[in-house]
Amino acid sequence: MKKLSYTIKDIAVELGLSHSTVSRALNNHPHISQQTKDRVKELVEKSDYRHNAVAASLRNSKSKMVGLLVPRISMYFQSTVITAIQNKLHEHGYNLMVCQSNDSPEIEKELVNELFSSRIAGLIVSTTLYTTDFSHFDIFQRANIPLVFYDRVPKSHPAHKVLGDDYQGGYLSTKHLLEQGCRHIAHISGPLTCSIYRHRYAGYQDALAEFDVPLDPALVHFQELSKENAIKASEAVFALPVRPDGVFAGNDTTAIGVMQHAKQLGIAIPSQLKIVGYSNDPRAEIIEPSITSVEQFPYEMGEQAAILMLDLIMDKISPGRNLISLTTPIELVKRQSSCLQV
Amino acid sequence: MKKLSYTIKDIAVELGLSHSTVSRALNNHPHISQQTKDRVKELVEKSDYRHNAVAASLRNSKSKMVGLLVPRISMYFQSTVITAIQNKLHEHGYNLMVCQSNDSPEIEKELVNELFSSRIAGLIVSTTLYTTDFSHFDIFQRANIPLVFYDRVPKSHPAHKVLGDDYQGGYLSTKHLLEQGCRHIAHISGPLTCSIYRHRYAGYQDALAEFDVPLDPALVHFQELSKENAIKASEAVFALPVRPDGVFAGNDTTAIGVMQHAKQLGIAIPSQLKIVGYSNDPRAEIIEPSITSVEQFPYEMGEQAAILMLDLIMDKISPGRNLISLTTPIELVKRQSSCLQV
DNA sequence: GCTTTCTTTGCAAACGTGTGCATGCGTGAT
DNA sequence: ATCACGCATGCACACGTTTGCAAAGAAAGC
Incomplete structure (x- = not known):
């Protein structure tokens, strides 16, 4: 002893x-x-x-650890995904190494190499808002180590992906606002370098077109989705000659910011202004009026990513060229902020 | 290639x-x-x-990985702590391996052994609600591997600890309610097997004593802090012959549950009932009326735990005898739920 | 009793890196 | 010419585990 x-x-x-x-x-x-x-x-x-797992890992060139690289751990969506991934991996005897890029592409690149250094069995990634060059991930594919992207995924980079139906989310949200009578719908969302915001924007555009509502560039804002930015964008659109009667926000933090700003201006919600957020953050159903939002089922998404990763590790999937792309459905949760009657 | x-x-x-x-x-x-x-x-x-960090780790008997064992990743408090720890460790070239016990002592024990297997440089832990036997952590101390507990810490087990001032949190919350005129203050909190709830309860008791208010056992409930349990406990205390005029809740989920139940009963807040929660969850300031809560500064707490861990790893602070116990202050954030005027 | 077969165990090499020690080389002093 | 010395590099082993192969012993068939 x-x-x-x-x-x-x-x-x-x-x-x-x-x-x-x-x-x-x-x-x-x-x-x-x-x-x-x-x-x-x-x-x-x-x-x-x-x-001694270290010695065993060296000898076998096999590891029981999966890497996870996310922009921020503490966002509601991400922390729920992490929870799901961790639970599912643990069921199968795998552990999780979690890193966060803080939305910095430089840190992301550095962490990708550190994770590779640790000879992890696979890597699960949601990229930064600004990642446009994805070549630092290629080392995993060249080394034949499973790589799965989720939520924020590369544009046209060949890789396995698990993503939410952001186009549908954008489309249904906007259509819902249109059906509620809105004709001047602002869209305050995240940078278009990021896949999810591009898709939501595309859905927004298509819904407008379907209702023959012209797209007004003054109503469209793309920046990092902080509360401060939400209020700035809100000030901008409410200073326009024709005030918007609807807002489709890129997340619920933004939706809350817009709502609070509108309240200050004495704008009645939902009668004068209707608001839809995204991700169905716990705050959305608690605030008054409660906020209509798009449920992304983050736990299910995390589970899917983990299951896909495990299948890839165990070689259950033909290792050839077939790239897998799973789309998890979304659901528009209608609440008081967008409907006169709920 | x-x-x-x-x-x-x-x-x-x-x-x-x-x-x-x-x-x-x-x-x-x-x-x-x-x-x-x-x-x-x-x-x-x-x-x-x-x-190849695996080979280097084997050769050097040194690792650049720190383990983190938490009850649940996606709680607001925990995910913020994790964020802080990850950032601080990354500054010093260390990585983080995150595991969650899901509040099961059996899983916790299993994970402790798996983490040891990975020959991590140190382990940071917040225990389950029900951990009363801490002997499974001793292997780390016997192997001279730094071990730091935070938030939920062992009762009388010799170990380094970083904890919030839960006694003060309980004391100030209760005192505040007493000062606002409450004399029948219910306490709906977590199981007393867990350090933080014991300390908050002690603060609650001492504040009552200070105001010569007798402790009414019917007003005190300890169970896992889910929304369902909150409503159950709420039903129990509001069915009493003398309705409580104040509630000190163990977390904000519980405070919200109580508030919603009270609203259904037509009880006016704060005039007829005053509520204080704990942890200052983002929902607390968003709900109407906004909820008074105890800010725990989770980011600072995570940083402290990480810094202590890094010091232990680098300096080899004599790990046997001098046990370090850091207490991070709390702050009572007064809001509408407990004050007629804010 | 001898050979074959099966069961159980040991030997030695390998995974990739780090490091004490030895080695070789060049330079300058004697 | 010899020696000492500093510099740059190579050799060989160690970290703890897994695993192919050999081997020893027992059991079984002839």
Whole structure:
């Protein structure tokens, strides 16, 4: 009980065996007698010996760790996805190494290399808002290590993807506002370098076109979705000669910011202004009036990404050229902010 | 460009050097000529070689990975702490392996062993609600691997700790309600197996005593802090012959549940009932009326835990005897739910 | 009793990196 | 010419585990 670390050699000498026998006993190798296995496992149980995953990983060139690279851990959507991924991986004996890029492409690139250094079994990624060059991820594909993108995915980069139906989210939100009578719908969303915002914008455009409502560039804002930016954009659109009667926001933080600003201006919601947010943040149903939002089912999305990753690791998927792209459905949750009657 | 993994040997033969020279060149060893270092680094730059942290970790018995074990990732408090820890560790070249126990002591024990298996440089833990036996953590101390608990910490187990001032939080919350005139203050909180709830309860008791208000056992509920449980406890206390005029809730989810239930009963807030929550969840300031809550500064707490961990790893602060216990202050954020005037 | 077969175990190499020690080379002093 | 010395590099082993192969012993068939 005085050593700092114990190895299979220690228990081998203790039992008068070779370390190979101990290794095989612990791995339930069929050529080892039951008696020996029992002796080994009994001693291991009551000792401070713990399997050294580092040594095993080196020897096998196999790892039980999956990397996860996200822009920010503490956003509601992301932390729920992480929860799901962690639970699902743990079910299958895998661990998770979590890194955050803080939406900086430089940090992202650095972390990709660090994660590769750790010889992880696979990498799951949601990119930064500004990642347009995806070549730093290619090392994983060249090394034949599974790589799965989710939510924020590369534009035209060949890779496995799990994504929400952002086009449909944008389309349904805008259509809903149009059906509620809105004709001047502002769109305050994130930078178009990012896949999800491009798709939502496309849905917004198509819905407008369907209702023969012309797109007014003055009503469209794209920037990082902070509360401050939300208020700035809000000030801009409410200063226009024709005030908007609807807002489709890129997330719920923005929707909340717009709503609070509108309240200050004395604009009645939903009668004078209707608002739709995105992601169905817990705050959306708590605020008054409650905010209509697009549910993305982040837990299910995380599970899908994890399952896809596990399948890729286990080689259950033909390793050839077939790239998998899963789209998880969204659901428009209608609340008071956009409907006179709910 | 056809191999799957490259090693220092590959670039050694490419340059006509030995792998030891390459290793030393990459580590900036002083005995290697600048010319050789440049040649090595140039080739490494343009190749697919990446340092193998697994092999280095085995050779050095040193790791650049810190483990984090939390009950649930996606709670606001925890995900903020994780964000802080990850950022701080990354500043110093360390990575983070995140596991969640889902508040199950069995899973926690299992994960502690898995984390040890990965030969992490240190472990940061917030325990489950029900962990009363902490012996599964001892292996880290016996192996001289830094171990830091935060928030939910062991009762009388010798270990480094970073904790919020839960006693003060409980005391100030209750005192505030008393000062606002409440005399029948319900306390709906988490299981007393968990340190933080014990401390908050002690603060609650002391504040009551200070105002000569007797503790009414019927007003005190301890269970897992879900919304469902909040409503159940709420129903119980509002069915009492003397209705409570104040509620000190163990978290904001509970405070929200109580508030919504009270609204349904037609109880006016804050005039007939005053409510204080805990953790200052983003929802607390958004709901109407906004909820008074205890800010725990989770980002600062995470940073402190990470800094302490890094100090332990680097300085090897004599890990046996001097146990460090840091208490981060709290702040009562007064809002409409508890004050007639704000 | 001898050979074959099966069961159980040990030996030694390998994974990729880091490092103590030895080695070789060039320079300058004696 | 010899020696000492500093500099740059190579050799070989170690970290702890897994695994192909060999081997020893027992059981079984002739």
